[in-house]
Amino acid sequence: MIYQPNNSISIGGNAIGNNISAGGNIQGSPKSVVGGGSSEFNERQQLKSDLQEVQNILFTLRTEKPDISQSQEVAKLTRETSKPLQERLINAFVAGGKTAIEEFLDIPYVNVVVAAIEGWNS
Template sequence: MYQSEEKQTLAQAAEEIQNLLKILEENNPTATQAEKQTFVNTAIAPEKRNKIVRALEAGGEKALEEFLKNPYVNVGMAIVKEWQKVE
């Protein structure tokens, strides 16, 4: 994977995670961290999660953080770190 491809993957992942969290926030504003993670995990296919994890490992956490907007940085990072554990 080239660095620009990694950055593109992380940018797309960040956007998708943020959009999913916004949808959940609108429908369930009091969702817990666990509910947020479950919602995103269900919405993103395992193959895509694996691709995101590989890009994160190659680009580092700071690369993903630059694409996530507050208040989604912490939630988004926690979700992707969980995916790393599974892989």
């Protein structure tokens, strides 16, 4: 993105006058901007990617076995996901609750994923 004087550009933050903001306030006329909100953006992107992986596992499972029980789905997720992925999902759930998970999942998968996360966290 090219900076043009007297224009405001806002990327996840506030812009006033000639300021460019990327997750925070930057004063003056910067030549380049490194956003303070990039860590949060990266975490959200990682969560989105992790939940897409989980959703793909469940979609495939439900396609192969449409009458599968929720406990069987949770067991499959536990086997098919790595400990680091499980830990990231636990952390997201603890930090943002069910809403953090719902944001990136199709409705039919939310309860199974929440049940799995609660099981991993206990």
